[in-house]
Amino acid sequence: MKSLFKLTLTFLVFAVLTFSCQDEEVIIENPSEEEVIQPGSSLSNLMRMTVTNDGAQDNLLDNSSCTEIVLPVTITISETTITINSLDDLWMVAELLNNPAGNDGIEFTFPITVTFGNYTQIVIENQDQLNSIVEECLTEPEVIECVDFVYPISFSIYNTDFQVIDTVQINSDEELYVFLDDLDAANEGAVLASLNFPVTLVYANGNTQEVNSNQELETAINQAETDCNNEGCQEEQVGYYLTDCFWTITSVGDEVGTLSNYYLYFNEDGTVTVHDGFTTVALPGLNWQVEGTTTGVYLFMSDADTYLDAVNGDWLVTSCGAEMLVLQKDTDAEVVELVLEKNCTTDESPFSCFSNTTVTACDYDADGVTTFELETLVLGNVLCDYDFTPSFHVSHADAEAAMNALPFPNSYQNTSNPETIYLRIESNSGAFQVFEINLVAEPCATDCSEADVDGFLQTCAWNIVNYNGSNDLIDFEFNFDDNQVLTVTGMGATYTGGWSTSQSANGGVEVVFDNVAGPSIQAINGSWIVIDCQPHRLEMVMGDNHMVMEQQNCYSSDELYTIATECRWEVYSYINDQGSDVTSDYDGILYSFFENGFVVAENGITIGYGGLTAENTATEQLVVLLHLYNSVSGIGNYYTVESLSSEEIVLSSFGDAELIFHRTCNSTNQDGDTAQIKTWLYEGNWEITYSSMDSADNTSDYANVTFDFQQGTNLIGSDGSSTANMHYEVLRDEAGNLRMVIDYLGIFPYWQMDDDWYITEVNNQRIELHYINDDANDESVIVFEKI
Template structure:
């Protein structure tokens, strides 16, 4: 598009809008539900801000830029005619006029100056064509604008102070006011709580309205509108149309998150059942399906899956629906279903017979137990060899034949030990040039073609060097524990099949004798071991595995030791360069690397950070974001020079600091108090390894040690117990093979108060928060 500069009067800026607020008096109310407040930077706040951003796309016929709109009225010259665009409706007439002009030399010429309005409502006066083109060129659509849903105004917010009193009511009359209000939450009123007053009405681009009654409904509705947004023809998914489409053909799954379910096919049946096929190592998966229309859209419910229940089972929201494509979401998971109406069975007997003779085939079956699959070689005379490239010098493992019965094709196998369990008639159900899938009753057998030379496996390997720390620095034996398998073959991604074994001498490796049995815990001094890699054609190579023992803990504490010691109890700075001035500060180290510093004289707190890492002289503890008078002196990196269960001594250049442990600062972490609090209310698992995957469930602990987990329309029953030992333990069981089975574990209580429990099991972290409403 060409723009020609024309002089005109400078348009004035739009006057700043004013919030309407009212307050008659301070009103005491009950503590507002935390889930109903608007938290700056939260998912809901960001969605509301995106929905109220200035939509720069509506006038693209003028500027071809989504990053801003042009303030109306604006004067343009088109084909020698001066036109004033007074309002947005005039843009449709402009579009019709442009379609009627057939002369490609007709362009829109702007009369400058003019004003552009960015997505965040910033107004900029444009004086020239070059300046306008510069803003168009630098547009990269950074602002996340949701164009398909608007608020029906007015709406209002209640403002609470930290005493949970209503101190103001903010009335919002427009998108621009709401956007500015949300922006102000990031910078102002840090000590205030903001809550939207419901109900609130949303208006979709097609004119439909939706009334929402809480934050969750509002968040879901805006997010659904964003997913289903279509500038030209916004449509809502229809349950009957979706059901009809699902039944017409099978659908290919496209896993946009993790690629775990790519290339699987799901067939929906009219009786409410479905079948998933194409998963290597798994028989066809069955389950039940249903559709449900809700205020936020149509939901696809998958239940009772024979496999993948945790990942694929549950309630999916359909956010995009076309005749040949569906997009569904569940939490952070997103799947795309692509319709596949190719119904012809394109498997031919001749193709199967010819393909089997090419290269070798890796067999996968649900019948394989305690057997490492080897390549299958099929010969033209009907013989089957395992692990031999041509069968010239080996005895065949068995025979095969191909038969046709009616419209079905069968591979008939007659194999000897140890593959005799594969003998029988296998019906061909899926075929490609390099993959064939067969079934026999409830069992499956998949052959995948590999055409690389088996000897190519040796290109995957080389010599290895493994370093480990002396496993006990108190005993100078120079030995360490090595996981030799994980640090060698466990680091290699090789498609060619092979057999690996470890040996203490090269001669043993060459003869394949005296293999090391436990390769995950090898106690050894610095030495050389030998890795034998044997290809499927029995050729082998030997590689050196050099073990190096290092003294990694010169001061008697490993990084893990320091982490565990710091998180066990509270700590006090009893000595800082010979002074005890900092002893009034209590330091509590949390597992999420949060450091809570409490001034015990006035109970004021500071939230800082901490972390550990290995340094050249030992373990280093870093204190970060310590913003407080006096105590900020501990900021920075400190090397641990002495450690025990009760005291830690740090050094940093010319500074020295001593921390002493105090395990009597928290009297709540005992069996009786924890049990009493568990029984009082329900508990919400708000955090599991940093994710809110279980936040929609509640856990009810009963006095008979039964446990009920409820959420997403389902109930699960388990059990629990509490035991006081070297630590306080919460044992949760009985949830196996359920959607919440990860909650079942032997948990150690590492942090507790009357409203919050932080639990640890192996490398897993679970945070429970009490809900008494």
């Protein structure tokens, strides 16, 4: 934008010099000094300060008034990562930094872009670069924050003969800044400009003012600078502050201190809990809501009892902070001011931790009566910073009087359905509050159908993770065949039995196990009612018995290859079929997996290779065959994929072997040379012009054979009548040697190429491979040349 205006003004000067003798000149009277925007004048400087990019508004992020971070930007504060999409989100940053855990400061996710006061931008790649820019900010730019121009505005452009030569329209702060900057830089006043009035200004509070001359504009901007206060809090900030702690009423109107004994707690459900500090008892409360409008942020309070009637109304937030809020409301007679101050220490009340609530429990026999574990259901999930004493009562009167508390609340049986009981919470000061607890006994029938349960059970294998509170049966693996045969494997043995499903009388699903005869596992025989049904988890009851079954992980081959082909992998743990930990045998070996099933394993200059094939069984378990050659072959086996994530792959064999790979992305076997060689290989077909095997020339074996090196490590060999699908990879080993691995053990003659070769000579037309890293050694050699 800046270069555009420079070009425009330069052109205008050129036009003045070139066309000064035009026949039809538009002559106007010499504009007065008050009408011209003089470079470096007070008005010019005030206008520039008004439209200078305000780097101070995000100082919480970069601690610099010279720069503004271009949003959105992602930051991390003490392991909490958030994205700041606008300046309205900065309150979240403030709260994270105010938390004791936020002492580590802000970590940016680079690169980021910053804008300077003159609207130029640069990209910052790291923290050191950002620190340097912040340290260079020795003088903060002068910015007038709370007044803006209403665009568009326009300027008339004159030459030194006071001819009107153009009208320039301005549409933004940035355009106006660049225009003023270029006007100052014009050749010794060769171009003059005057602002076309009227011009409208808008203030931070939403009010507008129309000005009609340079003098009026200068006065208005000066007054705005004098009256300028920081913009008020955002709606989210006010809500966050109010719900953070207790607040006291410092003053309302002319009354100072008369209501200061009342402590207000703004609950997130829109109610306010009020405590009288003198009597330490809860009083009738009121309702509240915060809403942002075009004229500001309002706190609406209503339904306050007579003792707090003065706080009812629509209050405009005129000043706000974490410790104090100043509000105003208009009445017929006057403007009333309300001042609230935070008070987190006067009354450490636990009441904000609780609310009226409904809890449900499973009604196994659908008779409307069941047992409620009240302490677990109501109190178990409560996180409260204040001490309290709870008690449960069957009537509100008993709760208020602290009488007849339930002696065993964790085994309470309801007497009606639904039923309301009462929770009394008492603070250390003796104040209390009573909450309603609505009890509902629900039938245990689930939303799943019999067909759903059948489908879940026949997908993958299952384990019993909980049987009457114990995981003793977790080592047994259950496979449900579609012919209702149940196969149970575990403890070194395999058992068979039967299983079936049916619709129960109350609309739920029953699962029946029969003829399961193994020790311990025979306890599952019988008819179980499904009370919680999810695709990977089934919870069931049979009389007083309770059982939870969970599905083992099921993955697809696509998921496996997608994860495995990211970076390289190392053996984190390997327990072989004999139960021995042989992890150390594979230290330092890095494995590369490819989408076509090719595998390369590197350890120094030793390279092993092979394949990884994957297939889902009838029960959707993913089974893989890992086969490798050379010194890494020991981990080759059939495995089941037990766990799959971006950082870890866990495999278990059908014996007792367990193989765990961890991802490592801090090294690579690729560089510019390997990339260039692959590019050459892709660019056409190749042929073998020389080959020796065991020092014997066997070039003729490859007569009429062409080779197509494809992307994705596929290598196709063809003699016109037969085709061989091979794998290959070009890499640089840990000793710095260029290598080519060719994997194939199929038909003649291609199996002769199977090896980890050294690349001894290469260009875009010819590649020479040696089994021994010596270009003079003729023991085993292959020379490819482009056709």
